[in-house]
Amino acid sequence: MLRSLPDDSVDMVLTDPPYSSGGSTLSTRQADPAQKYQATGTKRTYPAMLGDAKDQHSWILWSTLWLSQCLRVAREGAVCLVFTDWRQLPSLTDAVQAAGWKWMGIIPWDKRSARPQIGKFKQQCEFVVFGVKGHFIPHTRLCLPGMYSHPILAARKNHLTAKPVELICNLLAIAPEGGSVLDPFMGGGSHGAACVETGHPYIGVELSPKYFRVSAHWLAELAGLPLEGQPCA
Secondary structure, three states: OHHHOOOOOEEEEEEOOOOOOOOOOHHHHOOOHHHHOOOOOOOOOOOOOOOOOOOHHHHHHHHHHHHHHHHHHEEEEEEEEEEEOOOOHHHHHHHHHHOOOEEEEEEEEEOOOOOOOOOOOOOOEEEEEEEEOOOOOOOOOOOOOOOEEOOOOHHHOOOOOOOOHHHHHHHHHHOOOOOOEEEOOOOOOHHHHHHHHHOOOEEEOOOOHHHHHHHHHHHHHHHOOOOOOOOOO
16 A cells, blocks of 8 residues: 555654564564453453564564655655554664654653553553654644653543544644645554544555454544445555
C-alpha cells in the first residue's frame, strides 16, 4: 500500500506499529499478544494482532523498510511520530535514522497505571519517537509539552493496544492546519478518530481485515459518511 502512494504527498506520519516486545526472551516476545499486553485475569478479548512476533534484528530491518517508504511519501518538513515501548526504543530510534528521518527527540506518554513489580519501578510510560524529513517547519506558535499523561480507559478500547484519542489529538497539534496524516498501522482506528475530530485528512492502512472493518465503520460514523459495501484491507 505504501508503495502505491505518490512521492511528497502527505504532511505527517503518525502511527503505532506492532512492538514485537512484551518479553525479555525470544519465546516471550513471540507469545500471543493477549498474553504479553494484558494483565492476567482480564476478561475482554480482541481480534488477533498480526505482525507482532518478529525478533529484534528482523524488527529493526522491517521498521527501516516501512519508515523509508513513509519518508518517500512525506513532504519536505513533514513530521514522523511513532509509538514504542522501553524495550524497542533504542531499536526504533536506529530505524528512524536509518530510513532517512532526522531524529528530533522522544515524547513520553504517562499511562498513569502499569503492572506492579515487587522491588522495581513500574514501566508506566510508553514513548513517541519524533523525527522530521529535512528541516523542521513550525506550524504553531504554542510551546508543546515534553510529555503527556492520559489514562487507558478499557471501556473505550476496540483494540488490544489502542491509544487514547485525546493523546493523539495532543500530538496532532504539531501538524499543519488541515494537513494530511498517514498511518500505516491503523489498528482500531483511534488515530483516524483524532484526525476526524481535529480536521485532518487521514490515510489508514491495516493488515487485519477484522480491524480494518472495525476502524472503517467507526470513522465513517464519526465523519457522518456512508460506508458502501464491505471495505477491503
